[in-house]
Amino acid sequence: MEFVTVLLIAAGLAMDAFAVSISGGTTVREDRVRWALIIGGLFGGFQAAMPVLGWLGGVNLASFVGAYAPWIAFILLALIGGRMVIEAVLEKGESVQFTTGGIATLLLLAIATSIDALAVGITFAVLDTPILWPVVTIGLVTFALSAAGVLVGSSFGRIFGRKVEILGGVILIGIGLRILLDHLLF
Template identity: 75%
Template sequence: MEFATILLIAIGLAMDAFAVSISGGATLREGRLRWAVIAGVLFGGFQAGMPVLGWLGGVGLASLVGTYGPWIAFLLLVLIGGKMIAEAVRGDGESIRFENGAAVLLLLAVATSIDALAVGVSFAVLDTPIALPAITIGIVTFAFSAAGVLLGSAFGHIMGRKAGIVGGVILVAIGLRILFEHLFN
């Protein structure tokens, strides 16, 4: 497989993590650079690791990922996004914040990397070595996620509490997109 194709796949896979990073960055008040690195490492690490797992699992895993993966991603993203919206509207919280701990980021990293698991299965079926694609996917996702946190942080300072609503809507939209792609493809 050509590197240009691998790079395009990596960019496509990084888009969900980028959008989520913007959402999380919008709630940051301090430690922007630190959280950009943390988000980049978590999202990039999961996006790099999931294709390897998919590749190792091969075709046997394809049916499980194809059936349940999109539903799991949809549920995680809608629950987290819905909570962000509800708390921002009620004003009883700062919405889900990266500062609340790595558990939020971990859930989001899993939810946004499930499609990378399926890509890994595809690489196995195509008999494509996984090392270069996994490294490329991880590096691209790291860069996009870190940049997303920084952009989201700048956006959040301008929008204030409304950023929590926008971030929640983005997460719900990503979840719906994943589900609709699964149902109608």
């Protein structure tokens, strides 16, 4: 597979992680670079690991996970996004908090944004494509975009406050809905 093709696949896969990083970045007030590196590493790592799992599982895994992956991603993103909106409106807390939301929240976000990469790995297996360079490219692109997303989100959060947190929650719900509708309609 050509490098340009793999790069485009990587960019496409990283868009959900980028959007979630912007959303979560709205609550990062201190240690912006540290959190950008943490989120970039976590999201990039999961985005790189999922194609490997798909590639190893091949077609057998596709029949099981493929049917439920959009629903899983939708439910996870809708729950997290809904919580963000409610907490921002009620001013109970902050949105998806990378800094205090806990490892469980971060892992759920990483899984939810990388489920589609599992299907890409299955596709690589079916096409008999070597997995190493695509996985490295996918991980690096996702790392870079996610880290940048945290920094962008943090800047917007400082300027617009809770309004951006509500928008971030709506974006997460929208991403989950898009994943589900793509599955149901196409």
